[in-house]
Amino acid sequence: MEGLLQLLFNGLSVGAVYALFALGYTLVFSVLGVINFAHGAIFTMGAYFTYLLIGGAVGANGLLAGLQFPFALPFWLALPLAGIASAAVALVVERIAFRPLRDRGSDPLLALITSLGAGVILVNLIQLLVGAESYSIPVGTLGSLPAALNIAGAKVRTVQVMLLAISGLLLAALSIWINGSRSGKALQAVSEDPITAQLLGINSSRVIQIAFGISGFLAGMAGGLVGLSISIAGPYFGIGYGLKGLGVLVLGGLGSVPGAVLGGLIIGLAEACVPADLSGYKDAVSFGFLFLVLLIRPQGLLGRPQSNKV
Amino acid sequence: MDAGLLEQMLLGALLGLSVYLPLRCGQLSLATPGFFAIGGTVAALLSTRVPALAGSGSTYPITSVLLEMALAALLTGVLALGLGRVVLRLRGIYLAIATIALVEILRVVTLNLEFTGGALGIFGIPQPFDSAAGYAAFTLALLALICWLCDRLEKNRPGRAMAAIRDDELAAASQGINTADTKLLAFVLSALVAGITGVVAAHFLNSWNAKLGNFDASITTLAFVVFGGSRTWLGPVFGGLLLTALPELLRPVGDLRLIVFGAVILVGPLFFPKGVITPELFKSFKRRIRGTPTAAAQGVKP
Numbered sequence: 001m002e003g004l005l006q007l008l009f010n011g012l013s014v015g016a017v018y019a020l021f022a023l024g025y026t027l028v029f030s031v032l033g034v035i036n037f038a039h040g041a042i043f044t045m046g047a048y049f050t051y052l053l054i055g056g057a058v059g060a061n062g063l064l065a066g067l068q069f070p071f072a073l074p075f076w077l078a079l080p081l082a083g084i085a086s087a088a089v090a091l092v093v094e095r096i097a098f099r100p101l102r103d104r105g106s107d108p109l110l111a112l113i114t115s116l117g118a119g120v121i122l123v124n125l126i127q128l129l130v131g132a133e134s135y136s137i138p139v140g141t142l143g144s145l146p147a148a149l150n151i152a153g154a155k156v157r158t159v160q161v162m163l164l165a166i167s168g169l170l171l172a173a174l175s176i177w178i179n180g181s182r183s184g185k186a187l188q189a190v191s192e193d194p195i196t197a198q199l200l201g202i203n204s205s206r207v208i209q210i211a212f213g214i215s216g217f218l219a220g221m222a223g224g225l226v227g228l229s230i231s232i233a234g235p236y237f238g239i240g241y242g243l244k245g246l247g248v249l250v251l252g253g254l255g256s257v258p259g260a261v262l263g264g265l266i267i268g269l270a271e272a273c274v275p276a277d278l279s280g281y282k283d284a285v286s287f288g289f290l291f292l293v294l295l296i297r298p299q300g301l302l303g304r305p306q307s308n309k310v
Numbered sequence: 311m312d313a314g315l316l317e318q319m320l321l322g323a324l325l326g327l328s329v330y331l332p333l334r335c336g337q338l339s340l341a342t343p344g345f346f347a348i349g350g351t352v353a354a355l356l357s358t359r360v361p362a363l364a365g366s367g368s369t370y371p372i373t374s375v376l377l378e379m380a381l382a383a384l385l386t387g388v389l390a391l392g393l394g395r396v397v398l399r400l401r402g403i404y405l406a407i408a409t410i411a412l413v414e415i416l417r418v419v420t421l422n423l424e425f426t427g428g429a430l431g432i433f434g435i436p437q438p439f440d441s442a443a444g445y446a447a448f449t450l451a452l453l454a455l456i457c458w459l460c461d462r463l464e465k466n467r468p469g470r471a472m473a474a475i476r477d478d479e480l481a482a483a484s485q486g487i488n489t490a491d492t493k494l495l496a497f498v499l500s501a502l503v504a505g506i507t508g509v510v511a512a513h514f515l516n517s518w519n520a521k522l523g524n525f526d527a528s529i530t531t532l533a534f535v536v537f538g539g540s541r542t543w544l545g546p547v548f549g550g551l552l553l554t555a556l557p558e559l560l561r562p563v564g565d566l567r568l569i570v571f572g573a574v575i576l577v578g579p580l581f582f583p584k585g586v587i588t589p590e591l592f593k594s595f596k597r598r599i600r601g602t603p604t605a606a607a608q609g610v611k612p
Contacts, residue, residue, distance in 0.1 A: 035403065037529065097576055106583040109338065109402070113536045116529050117576025124568040243414060243525055250407050284418035287411040294408045298400055 005154035007272050013160035013229070015268020016167035020222040021241055022248035022260040023174065024215035030191035030255035031204075031211045034111040038093045038119035039219055040242025041126075042086050044235060046220025047227035048126060049082035050075075054141045061131025075141040075228065079166075083220040090216020093118045094209060102205075126235040136231035137224070159229045166225060170218065171261055178257060183210055191255060240283070247286030251293050253303020262301060313442035315558050320449040321511050322554030325527075326534035326546030327456055328503040333540045334469075335496035336476035338402060340528040341409040344416045345390065345501040347523025349382040349508020351420065354432040354518040356381065370436035370513070372448075379509045386505030387498055394497040398490070413528055420520040431519025435512055445514050452510065453547070456503060460543035463499075472496055537578045539585020548587050 021043060028036045055072025058064045073081070097114040139147060145158050178184040189197040190207045198204045223238065248267050252259025267286045274282045293300060325342055332339040356363060356378050357370060363378075365371035397408045420426045427433075439445050463469035471492045474482040483489045512518045530553070538549025556574060560567035578586070 033403075035407075100580045101583075104580070104583065106579070110536065110579040110583060112406075112529075113533055113579050114576050116533065117572045117574070117578075120572030121569050121576065124572060128565050128569065239525070243410070246407055246410065250404070254403070280422040281418060284415050287414045287418075290411045291408060291415065294400055294404060294411070295396055298404055 003154075005151070006156070008269070009151075009154060009156045009160055009164075011269035011272030012265060013163040013268070014271060015265040016164050016171075017222050017225055017229075017264075018241075018244060018248045018268055019261045019264025020167050020170060020218050020225075021245040022252065022264055023171070023257065024219045024222075025245050025249045026252075026255055026257060026260045027187075027211045027215045027218075029249070030257075031187065031194070031208050032098065032108065032111065033255075034098075034108050035115075035246070035249075036093070036098075036212075036215070037112060037116040037242070038090075038097065038122060039115075039215070039245065040238035041119040041122035042090050042093065042216050042238075043219040043223040043226075043241055044126060044232075044238035045089050045122060046082050046086040046223030047232045047237070048130060048135075048223075049085045049220060050078050050224030050227055051135050051137055051232060053078035053081055054137060056135060056137070058130045059133045059135070061133060062127070062129045064129045065131070067130075072141075075137070078141070079221055079224045082224045083217040086220025086223070087213045087216040089122070090212045090219070091209060093122075093216075094212040098208075098212075099205075102208075123235045123238070130235075132234050134231055134233045134237075135227070137228045139228070141228075157229075163225050163229055166221070170221065174214070174218075175257060183207070187211060244283075244286045247290040250290045250300055251286075253300025256300060256302045259300055259302035313446045315555060317442050317446045317449055317514055318558075319551045319554045320446060320453050321507055321514070322531075322534060323453055323547040323550035324449070324456065324503060324507040324510075325531045326538060326550030327460060327543060328500045328507065329531045329535045330540055330543060330546035331460075331500040331503065332493070332496045333535055334464075334476060335472035335493050336479065337398065337493055337496060338406045338532075339397075339409045339497060339500065340406050340532060341390075341393075341397075341412055341497075342500060342504045342531050343523040343527035344409075344413040345386045345504035346508040346511070346527070347413075347416060347420065347520070348386050348389070349379075349505035350512035350518045350522060351426055351432075351508075352382040352385060352505075353378045353509040353512035354427075354435050355425070357436050357513070358432055358434060364436060369440060370438040372438050375438050375509065375513060379506045382505040382509045383502045386501040390498045390501030391494070394494045394501075398493045398497060410525060410528055413523060414525060417520050417524050420523075427519065429520065431517055431521075433517045435516050435518065437516070438513055442514075445510070449510055452506070457543055457547060464542065468492060468495055533575045533578075535585070537575060537582070537585060539582070539587040541584065541589050542587065542592070545585045545587040549585070 024039055025035060052069055053073050054075055055069060057068040058066060060066070093115065097118040098111055101108070101110055101114060139159060142158065142162070147158060149156050149158055149161060178187060186197070186202045186207050187210065189200065189202055190204050194204045226241070244267065248260060248263040251266060252261070252263030267289060270285050270289065271282050274285060325346060328342045328345070357374065363374040365374065393412065397405060397412070400408050421429055439448065471482065471487045474485070474487055475489050475492055479489055534549035534553050535546045537553060538547065539545030553575070557567050557571050560570050563570060
């Protein structure tokens with residue numbers, strides 16, 4: 001029983017981060033119909049922002065060697081600030097890699113390449129500025145919380161509980177925003193049909209910016225949380241998450257918000273269930289799922305089927 | 311120019327062609343690095359584990375390399391035939407993601423299997439050529455052959471059917487084109503080119519591991535085609551040559567080179583949405599060579 005509960009917690013806390021990550025993909029996909037390949041890099045930026053804001057010092061290899069902010073914020077304050085900074089980065093990415101294509105009426109699939117270019121720039125900028133070494137966010141920044149909690153006999157790291165709680169909170173806030181607010185409804189309208197939405201008086205450009213901002217915010221928060229629970233393994237560490245996020249995205253259904261959450265949790269749990277001696281294959285789990293789902297139900301678990309229009 | 315860099319550029323051009331083939335048919339498949347990795351693994355295994363192939367001379371016989379290419383082509387072709395039937399039912403971004411998933415599954419499996427050397431890979435792959443220049447000459451011949459075949463393909467019936475599917479799949483189907491088979495053909499040809507390229511790359515690189523066929527490679531090879539253009543085979547060749555050389559040519563800017571590389575693939579599609587090389591470019595070029603026909607030449611009386 002304890003073992004099962006432990007497994008459940010491990011899986012859900014990892015899955016919650018995947019969900020946060022995939023939600024960012026989904027928001028952009030729902031309004032633009034393309035995948036933002038710079039998303040992984042924005043996630044990485046969020047982790048580094050969090051590290052700097054809690055007062056971490058830059059190592060010796062980058063241009064900014066030895067840089068350290070004169071203040072050290074507690075984690076609960078640093079994380080949302082890092083999210084906001086990541087949102088700003090996402091807006092810049094939108095401005096340079098997505099908007100020019102829209103303005104020129106180019107093939108939307110080109111955004112795959114331009115966003116990838118933006119991602120390459122961001123990742124290498126990080127490497128140039130702070131070097132390739134790994135950093136970790138000490139659990140001490142959480143304040144005087146115990147390192148582990150005992151829940152019904154299962155020993156659970158406090159960080160995991162936090163991951164779950166913060167992700168749950170963000171997901172709830174996001175769904176309230178999408179279904180309850182004016183701008184959230186505008187987002188739904190744009191994802192339904194951008195031109196009609198524009199005709200009805202919705203500023204599609206503005207909605208797309210909002211989607212990118214929120215997407216960057218979620219990615220930045222997810223980055224900070226992973227930095228806390230595991231570590232920041234260098235400028236490239238977002239790429240693996242970026243790929244898994246794709247798996248989550250397709251599993252849940254492209255463009256579906258509840259789907260992204262469900263997909264994240266399923267893949268997190270499935271990975272937690274991979275036995276230790278087969279752990280090398282863990283990274284293939286999400287892609288195996290993804291592949292099966294695409295073949296059996298291409299629209300994803302909660303997505304809507306596409307029809308062939310002439 | 312350094313022959314080693316030239317060889318890498320030629321391999322890049324071949325991979326560009328492999329991505330171009332399905333894209334010409336409107337299918338965004340990113341499976342090229344997967345088939346490339348299979349080709350490389352076949353070459354690495356055969357040349358290091360099968361003594362009969364090694365021959366008696368000091369260098370590895372080229373006939374053995376050709377045999378490896380044939381086997382790699384057979385394996386990737388059969389695999390693509392089976393997988394293509396399934397994945398080509400997907401469209402657009404869904405196909406792209408499914409093929410990324412294929413590549414990643416393949417990478418993780420190669421990384422974990424014993425006989426592929428795990429994370430370290432396979433070392434000491436024998437050399438059929440003494441120098442990089444030999445490789446470059448061999449690869450250039452291969453590239454020329456495949457370019458010629460692509461050129462033929464663009465002009466014959468299956469190639470035109472592919473272009474029709476790219477422009478409008480439903481319209482093509484209504485004109486009696488077997489869209490499923492045509493798309494499958496493009497996918498299999500793409501796999502063959504990637505597999506054969508993998509064989510050459512494995513010998514050239516001297517060692518082979520799972521990292522060579524990863525997601526990065528999927529996207530970089532796609533960038534070759536998007537940058538160069540997907541309307542004619544010259545586009546991916548140009549894109550592959552240029553973008554493979556770029557990080558090396560940018561070595562003088564030091565740490566900034568990958569940032570500049572990123573900027574090039576970011577800005578390229580903005581200014582050249584159809585790629586740098588387009589059929590229109592050819593036409594205007596030809597017109598310029600022949601000279602613009604003047605009013606007098608057209609027989610118009612003043």
